[in-house]
Amino acid sequence: MPTYTYRHRVRYRECDPMGVVYHGHYLDYFEYARTEALRNAGLPYKELEASGVIMPVVDLRLKFHSPARYDDVLAITTSVPDDVPGVRLTFTYEAHIVPDGRLAATGEVTLCFVDAATGRPRRAPAMVADLFRGYSS
Amino acid sequence: MPTYTYRHRVRYRECDPMGVVYHGHYLDYFEYARTEALRNAGLPYKELEASGVIMPVVDLRLKFHSPARYDDVLAITTSVPDDVPGVRLTFTYEAHIVPDGRLAATGEVTLCFVDAATGRPRRAPAMVADLFRGYSS
Amino acid sequence: MPTYTYRHRVRYRECDPMGVVYHGHYLDYFEYARTEALRNAGLPYKELEASGVIMPVVDLRLKFHSPARYDDVLAITTSVPDDVPGVRLTFTYEAHIVPDGRLAATGEVTLCFVDAATGRPRRAPAMVADLFRGYSS
């Protein structure tokens, strides 16, 4: 699955009394970035859910490097391992402030494939596994 | 249904670079206040949903009077009309800053009774109508 | 100031257990739309704040017409009156679901020009008044 860069404009409601992005919003940004990275790879998350698979977040880590401010544009790069995923899939993120390129935040978010009907973890469905096979070589 | 006052402590993430509560959060506060007013009246919203009725918001109005700041406590009073509701029910709110009592915001939020299975509007279910009958006289 | 249409992709975190956009998020969407409408007109809100003027929201009204769902794209049109504003400025919004054009929500949000140093309302600064004069005729 190819690396993908999503751009997000920092909104007023996302900034706190320190004048910078409140840390929790980076999780939202990373969701947007993940969604668009999957779409770019040909796998809209909506189709995954329609096929009966959901992907709850099970683990995450964020580090904050430099504060982003109101109206800054963040370039958020999403990447995943090359290997075909098993039950879990970890997305890695870097958010840089455009235009000077300062690193704002980095993170890792691990999601689990779950059968929506039973609520049980399961292996990555074929539409995901095939996607990874198509890009590895 | 009796008037009910819910208290909310303003959180850091709810304040913007002006140092005051970002206006959109009052809708969240009013949801919390509505939920607790219904529970206090003996009708947890969760039970309503379990009975197959959902209540989407269809119309709302907010006015902002005085800014609330980080760590302020808001006393939010919820009231409803005395009449047994038909298809819609309007909640009226006043949020005052404790302890000086300054008025922070007021609002009206109208919800509609909808059959969860069909997605169609319907009249207030018996558990709601009875609640109103019990308090009017 | 010209009418401007901003597009927003509905995010997972914005949808509630009914599977539709939680009503409060429309206020966020309207902030994004307002910000981009002002930028498009040549007046980034950030410059306004840098000049010592802030614009708190004082009054708003929303109506919900048809539910938007996860991954829907909303086309949000922002318009303002032709007249040069005094102390207040009202933005009017229409959010349509792309591609079928169903109306999701409409709203009016009124902001007030406030001197950041004194906290007092003031008339629209020249950079705003000129903008309106440039578009009226």
Added chain:
Amino acid sequence: MPTYTYRHRVRYRECDPMGVVYHGHYLDYFEYARTEALRNAGLPYKELEASGVIMPVVDLRLKFHSPARYDDVLAITTSVPDDVPGVRLTFTYEAHIVPDGRLAATGEVTLCFVDAATGRPRRAPAMVADLFRGYSS
């Protein structure tokens, strides 16, 4: 500083189309829990900011164990190390679902003491250090 348990009722707006708490909201819950743990220890965060010290989040980790649902009550326990902090302070959290006690989420959030005037990291101010000395022995 004593361990403190804060209770939070899960709100409708915090639940996603899977019917469970959207993962990002745990960061909000942990902010509420941290704020009340500090207040309980005699150190309102507001006083810390008034003294010219801010505490941005620099690093965090969350793990999700069992999904919490609408209207569940979460009991969130906050604890800190016994040692007097230097430049950073790590809070550890456990969120259990009341009444059955299932573990919903755990986390660690590290904040940094920063001089608000210069934006530079600094050692924990006396009002914090004294607090820790008072509880260690």
